[in-house]
Amino acid sequence: MTARKRRGAMSGKSGSGTHGPNQPMVYEIRVNGHLDRRWTDWFGGMTITLEENGDTLLTGPVVDQAALYGLLRKVRDLGMPLISATRVEPP
Amino acid sequence: MPAPILATKLYVPPPRTEVVPRPCLIRHLNEGLRRKLTLISAPAGFGKSTLLSEWLAGCEWPAAWLSLDKGDNDPTRFLAYLVAVLQTIETGMGAGAQSLLQSPQPLPTESLLTALLNEISTVQEDFVLVLDDYHVIEAGAVDEALAFLIDHRPPQMHLVIATREDPQLPLARLRARGQLAELRAADLRFTPNEAAMFLNEVMGLGLSVEEVGALEYRTEGWIAGLQLAALSMQGRRDTTGFVQAFTGSHRFVLDYLVEEVLQRQPDRVRTFLLQTSILDRLSGPLCDAVTGLEDGSRTLEALERGNLFVVPLDDERRWYRYHHLFAEALYVRLMSEQPDQAPTLHRRASEWYEHNGLPSEAIRHALAAGDFGRAAALIELSARATLMGRQEETFMGWLRALPDEEVHRRPVLGVYYALALVSHDLETGEARLRDAERLLDGTAHANEVVVVDEEEFRALPGIAAITRAYHAGALGDVSGSVRHARRALDLLPEDEPLWRGAAASLLGLAHWADGDLEAAYRFIADGMESLRMAGDATQSLSGAFILADIRTAQGRLREAERIYERALKLAEDHDENAPPGLADLYVGMAEVRLERGDLEAASRCLQKSGELGERGGISENRYRWYVAKSRIERARGDLDAALDLLDEAQRVYVRSPDPETRPISALKTRVWIRQGRLDEASDWARERGLSDRDDLAYLREFEHITLVRVLIARYKNERKEHLVRNATELLDRLLEAAEKGRRTGSVVEILVLKALASQAGDDVPDALACLARALALAEPEGYIRTFVDEGVPMARLLTEAANRGIAPVYTEKLLAAFDSVPRRGEGESHPSLAEPLSGRELEVLRLIARGLSNREISERLFLAVITVKGHNRNIFRKLGVRRRTEAVARARELGLL
Numbered sequence: 005m006t007a008r009k010r011r012g013a014m015s016g017k018s019g020s021g022t023h024g025p026n027q028p029m030v031y032e033i034r035v036n037g038h039l040d041r042r043w044t045d046w047f048g049g050m051t052i053t054l055e056e057n058g059d060t061l062l063t064g065p066v067v068d069q070a071a072l073y074g075l076l077r078k079v080r081d082l083g084m085p086l087i088s089a090t091r092v093e094p095p
Numbered sequence: 096m097p098a099p100i101l102a103t104k105l106y107v108p109p110p111r112t113e114v115v116p117r118p119c120l121i122r123h124l125n126e127g128l129r130r131k132l133t134l135i136s137a138p139a140g141f142g143k144s145t146l147l148s149e150w151l152a153g154c155e156w157p158a159a160w161l162s163l164d165k166g167d168n169d170p171t172r173f174l175a176y177l178v179a180v181l182q183t184i185e186t187g188m189g190a191g192a193q194s195l196l197q198s199p200q201p202l203p204t205e206s207l208l209t210a211l212l213n214e215i216s217t218v219q220e221d222f223v224l225v226l227d228d229y230h231v232i233e234a235g236a237v238d239e240a241l242a243f244l245i246d247h248r249p250p251q252m253h254l255v256i257a258t259r260e261d262p263q264l265p266l267a268r269l270r271a272r273g274q275l276a277e278l279r280a281a282d283l284r285f286t287p288n289e290a291a292m293f294l295n296e297v298m299g300l301g302l303s304v305e306e307v308g309a310l311e312y313r314t315e316g317w318i319a320g321l322q323l324a325a326l327s328m329q330g331r332r333d334t335t336g337f338v339q340a341f342t343g344s345h346r347f348v349l350d351y352l353v354e355e356v357l358q359r360q361p362d363r364v365r366t367f368l369l370q371t372s373i374l375d376r377l378s379g380p381l382c383d384a385v386t387g388l389e390d391g392s393r394t395l396e397a398l399e400r401g402n403l404f405v406v407p408l409d410d411e412r413r414w415y416r417y418h419h420l421f422a423e424a425l426y427v428r429l430m431s432e433q434p435d436q437a438p439t440l441h442r443r444a445s446e447w448y449e450h451n452g453l454p455s456e457a458i459r460h461a462l463a464a465g466d467f468g469r470a471a472a473l474i475e476l477s478a479r480a481t482l483m484g485r486q487e488e489t490f491m492g493w494l495r496a497l498p499d500e501e502v503h504r505r506p507v508l509g510v511y512y513a514l515a516l517v518s519h520d521l522e523t524g525e526a527r528l529r530d531a532e533r534l535l536d537g538t539a540h541a542n543e544v545v546v547v548d549e550e551e552f553r554a555l556p557g558i559a560a561i562t563r564a565y566h567a568g569a570l571g572d573v574s575g576s577v578r579h580a581r582r583a584l585d586l587l588p589e590d591e592p593l594w595r596g597a598a599a600s601l602l603g604l605a606h607w608a609d610g611d612l613e614a615a616y617r618f619i620a621d622g623m624e625s626l627r628m629a630g631d632a633t634q635s636l637s638g639a640f641i642l643a644d645i646r647t648a649q650g651r652l653r654e655a656e657r658i659y660e661r662a663l664k665l666a667e668d669h670d671e672n673a674p675p676g677l678a679d680l681y682v683g684m685a686e687v688r689l690e691r692g693d694l695e696a697a698s699r700c701l702q703k704s705g706e707l708g709e710r711g712g713i714s715e716n717r718y719r720w721y722v723a724k725s726r727i728e729r730a731r732g733d734l735d736a737a738l739d740l741l742d743e744a745q746r747v748y749v750r751s752p753d754p755e756t757r758p759i760s761a762l763k764t765r766v767w768i769r770q771g772r773l774d775e776a777s778d779w780a781r782e783r784g785l786s787d788r789d790d791l792a793y794l795r796e797f798e799h800i801t802l803v804r805v806l807i808a809r810y811k812n813e814r815k816e817h818l819v820r821n822a823t824e825l826l827d828r829l830l831e832a833a834e835k836g837r838r839t840g841s842v843v844e845i846l847v848l849k850a851l852a853s854q855a856g857d858d859v860p861d862a863l864a865c866l867a868r869a870l871a872l873a874e875p876e877g878y879i880r881t882f883v884d885e886g887v888p889m890a891r892l893l894t895e896a897a898n899r900g901i902a903p904v905y906t907e908k909l910l911a912a913f914d915s916v917p918r919r920g921e922g923e924s925h926p927s928l929a930e931p932l933s934g935r936e937l938e939v940l941r942l943i944a945r946g947l948s949n950r951e952i953s954e955r956l957f958l959a960v961i962t963v964k965g966h967n968r969n970i971f972r973k974l975g976v977r978r979r980t981e982a983v984a985r986a987r988e989l990g991l992l
Contacts (some may be wrong), residue, residue, distance in 0.1 A: 037348060038346045040346075080258065082139065082424075083317065
């Protein structure tokens with residue numbers, strides 16, 4: 005019983021199970037204001053999507069947590085108001 | 096050779112001519128001077144630096160300003176700049192710390208900081224130290240250094256940190272104690288009134304209340320946004336249209352406004368801005384090199400006049416930088432509009448920096464250009480200076496940025512990388528070393544090998560051998576370390592005193608660890624001489640300390656004393672400031688004086704050392720102060736105090752390449768034996784895996800002699816023959832080894848123990864024979880404590896020797912020295928007491944018997960009342976009683992009183 009529970013919790017943690025721990029994770033970073041597409045390279049190839057409410061979504065694969073913090077630091081350096089950072093299922 | 100200090104990083108930016116006065120924030124900053132730290136934490140573009148330069152211009156206190164950059168994540172570089180910036184307050188401040196920084200043997204950051212703090216505390220005037228752009232710091236080591244600085248801040252220094260994110264410092268604690276003054280985004284953003292004042296009065300735009308409100312709302316008071324908006328509107332007739340379009344847009348404020356500003360510039364200026372956005376710092380000639388034009392200086396001045404986000408970095412208007420936000424927006428435009436141009440621009444910048452003697456900037460741009468061949472060649476040329484300046488982090492950062500194949504064909508880089516790595520990570524360093532060695536011995540394809548610096552290449556096989564010697568030594572492979580260090584000396588050219596000095600010192604330390612003291616002495620003395628020739632004076636005092644240590648182990652006390660005297664005289668004549676290492680010399684001298692039986696002189700030396708403070712000593716040697724103090728307390732009979740001090744010694748002990756010849760746990764065991772705590776002493780021997788049948792090695796000699804002491808003490812209690820037999824056999828082997836290694840200091844102690852073991856076995860003639868040999872060796876050098884510390888049994892033996900006319904003058908002197916020691920109780924286990932009373936406990940007991948109260952006892956013995964109560968508890972426990980009266984009665988019964 006306990007063992008099954010634990011296994012269940014673990015598989016829940018690693019997502020749907022279609023990608024292992026070495027697969028990059030996909031993150032969605034939401035900032036306030038519409039960002040020019042030219043920032044794509046600066047943000048390491050993240051896709052820039054402009055939302056109608058005036059937010060921008062930066063979406064893309066992130067190799068690891070260190071890379072994620074690197075991206076957040078870039079958001080910080082532009083003085084861009086950060087709204088959220090979420091991990092999403094790869095498309 | 097330290098890397099050059101860029102003066103532009105130390106420039107206090109002057110206040111701008113046209114700004115919105117912010118009296119409320121200025122007041123807040125002034126009040127913050129009463130606290131430990133002022134933190135200005137807000138995103139880019141909130142006017143942090145502007146506010147600080149405003150404030151400092153009107154502040155009574157002088158100010159030092161350090162603009163941090165990514166390179167300051169190298170703790171050595173950070174400290175070098177910290178010293179440099181403090182010297183803008185007072186010339187010469189931090190000179191001691193600076194010389195420590197330049198010593199090739201890395202010192203723990205904490206000792207450097209302590210040295211620095213001590214120097215700061217002598218400054219007369221209060222001052223402000225600003226650390227700007229602290230968010231670039233990611234290195235934990237720098238955060239820790241800063242936390243230490245804040246914790247031990249001298250009152251005259253007030254620290255201000257400006258940053259885009261909260262630093263990794265104990266902010267919550269500082270806040271809770273009211274030691275933190277803070278300004279955050281909410282405090283810094285322009286209020287509607289300030290926005291109106293800025294747009295209409297400073298920028299002269301004449302906007303309506305509604306327009307100001309709309310702009311303030313759209314930018315949320317973000318000052319950089321309002322400034323860009325104002326720039327976009329200057330000279331524009333239709334400001335209303337601009338405000339409407341801007342406030343109606345969803346575009347990111349920075350994107351929208353930079354676009355507006357750039358569109359209003361002539362093509363020439365626009366191109367200049369984009370091309371020079373690759374630079375961290377801008378000067379006319381550098382900009383010319385990058386753009387290929389000749390109007391750099393004029394353009395920069397025009398940009399400053401036009402308020403186009405350039406910040407001057409000096410008073411002569413030679414260096415500028417772009418406001419960070421603006422630079423980033425420009426760079427992104429460059430990359431999206433002319434991506435192919437960037438590498439060329441970086442390479443031009445790299446060349447300019449190379450020709451202007453700033454190699455690290457040249458390397459950075461070469462790496463950014465992706466021109467790894469160029470980068471590698473530049474790194475090769477500055478490898479030695481960077482490593483000698485102890486900027487290992489910087490060096491390793493460059494090498495990590497290079498592709499492996501570039502390192503693999505460059506033996507100079509390969510060897511230096513291995514040398515830098517090996518002190519951090521033995522395995523990786525060794526792997527790199529193997530690669531480099533293949534290049535050197537020709538097993539790699541020779542046609543691929545690239546060497547830029549032929550001069551450096553000559554020394555390379557020797558440096559590789561030094562790395563091998565270090566690697567072997569760190570793994571405890573003494574013979575390997577010796578072999579490689581010798582090879583290094585064979586390989587190194589004569590005109591390489593620095594490397595020859597390093598190799599000789601390693602060879603010396605290896606010989607010392609191996610017990611060959613004469614060879615160790617010779618090599619370390621040679622190494623010191625080489626290092627002195629190479630211009631490294633800081634090594635001489637710590638070298639003297641090691642040499643005197645070796646002489647002491649050789650039983651040459653007088654010569655050790657002379658080395659200390661000479662070095663002390665040199666240090667005192669040489670400099671008004673105490674050079675680092677001076678405090679350690681006093682500790683060494685204290686131990687010699689103590690051995691000679693002069694407790695007062697020994698205490699005075701320790702006191703002097705203590706007065707010099709931590710900055711006077713090398714932190715690896717700090718534990719030695721406590722060891723020496725402990726020996727003095729022990730000689731005075733206060734064994735509990737001696738133990739406390741050894742605990743303290745253990746707490747401050749740090750491992751170093753110097754062999755650990757007297758492990759602290761063994762020193763503690765010796766005190767336990769004195770206290771009759773034989774179970775603990777036996778446990779120690781078991782935990783250390785010691786046995787009387789062990790193979791002998793010099794590094795375990797002190798422990799083995801301590802084991803002998805445990806065996807003899809147990810024999811006295813248990814009377815089991817094999818104990819004394821094992822002790823004697825081990826002593827014989829130890830004696831042979833010590834005589835072979837000419838370690839007369841050890842020989843004297845071993846003979847003393849042999850005498851005591853024979854005495855315990857009731858073989859008085861043999862005991863006297865051993866004692867006579869010990870006395871003959873010890874008399875010329877004036878040993879006292881080695882005999883007196885053995886307590887009553889030794890006093891009896893000496894009396895016996897004196898009666899028989901053995902060394903009559905010396906024995907009389909030794910016996911006289913016993914008078915200051917409590918004769919009874921100490922060390923002499925009482926037959927009916929499982930755990931004998933210590934000397935101090937007996938003393939307390941006698942005073943109890945005379946009816947003194949705890950307070951009176953504490954006053955008489957100069958102890959805290961709580962300490963006296965502690966002694967009482969021990970006395971009661973050992974005597975198996977619960978009251979003072981019972982204790983006195985029981986002690987009388989046992990004949991203790």
